[in-house]
Amino acid sequence: MNAEYVLKRFLLFLAVIVVAVSINFIIPRLRDTNPIKERLYQLAAQGGVNVGKMEEMIEVWEKKFGLDQPLWKQYINYWNDVIRLDFGKTIADFTPVINEIMRSAPWTIGMLSVATVIAFVVGTVFGALLAWPKTGNFVKIFVPFLMTLSAIPYYLLGIVMIYTFAIYWPILPTSGAYGFGVRPEWSIEMVLSVISHAIMPAGSIVLTSIGFWGLGMRGMMITTMGEDYMKFAEYKGLKENRIFLSYGVRNAMLPQVTGLAISLGTILAGSVLVEVIFAYPGLGNLLYTAISSNDYFLMQGIMIFVIVSLGFALFVVDLLYPLIDPRINLQEQQS
Amino acid sequence: MTNFALSVENLKVYYHTSGGPVKAVEGVSFNLSKGEKLGLVGESGSGKSTIALALMRSHKPPAIIEEGSINLGQTNLLDLSEENMRKTRLSGISMIPQGAMNSLNPVARIRKQVVDALSDHSFKFKKAERETFLRELMESVELDPKVLNLFPHELSGGMKQRVCIAISISLKPQVIIADEPTSALDVIVQRQVIETLSKVQEELGAACVLIGHDMGLMAQFADKIGIMYAGKLVEIGSVNDIFKNPTHPYTRLLIESLPDTKGKRPLIGIPGLPPSLLNLAPGCSFCLRIEKENRKEIPWVEISKDHFIQKCDICSDYGKVKTKK
């Protein structure tokens, strides 16, 4: 792997961070009011605040949040904070934003990664088998079903699933990450509870994505099977399994993996709604809460966290890619 | 039964399309002795590549072998089970493909691609033995053994072709098929590849079928030449016979069309186009080219020792006025 390649990818990663942070900084300041004022007005309307001294209070709070300083200074302060992972405090109850994020992140990361990995692996294997002429017909039965599912957005499926499995025919819990009475510690009860609560949210993602990965892989395999090296592999008298795996799948996988990297962002986005529907306490749900209560700092914090994590994940994938495709060392990948 | 390395009898391969059968190979027969080299020549679409695929039993639907037998030594390849045919490929009969550019797995190193063939044919080696074997194999095709550690994209076209040759001879087959092994290469590399091919083939004592349309190449390399036209073998004979005494009108036209290095003469092509193989009418297919018709069964006639042609009364004398070389 050469240095130029790594450097390029890293610069991209940095660029993404800079753009994201800057956008995050600029946009709210395009509005006339700022979140502090709004929140205070809100509180005033609810009668929780001494209306007479509003002006003074606003000034004090603005100073506290650093909103009285010139714009460029605010920008620098902002960067300072971001680097130290200090995203401020939530407007709702002044808990540090970073704490809220850290509390919710594991749930999202856990569920999403498990769901994505299962969907990707099962889907890819399925797709590869579908393309291989010697596969039995048993596999082919699933195709229309999965194809249909892949067209539907996860959350719609999620809604249907909740209704079917939690309300109409209640075998699974409707919401949350674990049951109410269960203590969050490492116990069998907890583990089971977590799993049963994760089945539907993860399930809706898995079911809709399997079809997607499967079809993609099938297309890739078909293209690969037409390649000359597959023919030569046959002339060599290689065993069928080896041709399928080392020559076929191994090559067809490359664009699949690229596809995975590209779709990480979309998967994450879709999961927001899934979490909301299932009241799953992850980052998506946190974001939704932040939006509903106009909790500006929380929103920003989540955004940056997500963008940076995603950027980092992509960076790592980019670094790993040459390991599976030896041709990449020489030039930028032309996907 | 005499002992031929390869003996093909009345091979018929048809492609079944929705419009009817396309008779890509229509009753082709020939024999090859041990160490003998056959050059199979013909225009595009004459059926040469289909024969190559059929010999390896790697033809795919809608191509079906309708009739005939392919005998490797005493064994009819068409009678073998799938698994036995797989084992026979590379060890009994092997094929060097046309486009070596893309015939190697892009994500595996060369060593792996040679060794996996060995493993799947149940050749077990201890590491030291294996390395010696591989080194000798590479040297036999004039490649530096270091090539084994490289990926295909790190090799030049000629090197890749030689790797394919190496793989094709690694299990010492009795018959080697080379399907236009030099078409994608430049002239200098072509020569190197053909020289390498000759050398290994001689060392092995394997029979060889070289498929192509470059008559000059055939003249240098082959012992026998077979001319394919519209799915049929129209003439077969020793290299000398074919070049000095081309008898079938199509062969004559082919030889005539070769540019003359000795004097200047306008280039002569072959008029007309090959017929469509879809629902080809029975009888002489060359007649159709010169706008004649002969629907009768054309006999396969030996006109001198080991020199056979499809003798059609109507078109046999076409173009015979030209002086012979």
Next chain:
Amino acid sequence: MKALKLINDNRMLTAGIITLIFVIFFGVIGSWFVDRERADVGAGRPAQPPSLDHWLGTDQQGRDVFADIVYGTPGTLKIGLIAAFVGVGVGTILGFISGYFGGYIDNFIRFISDVFMTIPVLMILIVLASLLDVMSNTMLGLLIAAFGWMGALRVTRAQVLTMRERAYIQVAKLNGVNDLEIIFKEMIPNLLPFIAASLVGASAGAVLASLGLSALGLGPQNEPSIGLTIFWVLHYGALIRELWWWFMPPIIVMVLLFIGLFMITAGLDRIANPRLRTKV
């Protein structure tokens, strides 16, 4: 008949087009027959199951569900179309420039596109949407388009790069045809299939995004759209209250839309890549 054969060979594409047309008609023609007011709050008694008066019953706020989705469908479709056309339009033009002129312009455009692609779009949309006070369906469409141009750019650019070196372009140049004519006569017709495919994909993506944003409450609240319906469904806990007549129909309409778009994409794929035509 030739037309019948054409349809039979492209069954998937036809099925997709029919489904899509059905959904569009449902919204467009439906609105001719159904009163707009019935889709407003208080049109009927709240939370009524289907009856002769209200074919799909009413929702928690008294809207006639049938009317709601009849008007919501074109609303959603509008967002999707605006987003798709603007997005693909911009993407295609940029992709063309990038591929045709190459060099610094290419590097620059690609860099920007890469950065945008790395950023999780829905997140940005969520934040942006939450900051804009009033929004119309059109605005939502444009917003989504702002993040949807990258796909079309990639595809167009790749195609232009391939075409540039192809023989027929070189021949045209040698024949003295000027650049502009080459672009219009030779290149664009070859780009059309890709543009069409991008449009379909972009529409699906845009509808998806709009549903997501609206369902979170970030979309336009004044114009009907299916996403908005879903928002109210979630907000009022229709699931727990088992108001199936309220949440199932919009889901069904959307599923039909997506399946239709999907089949069109698959159908187009099969045409473009004949090897995919094996019967699976």
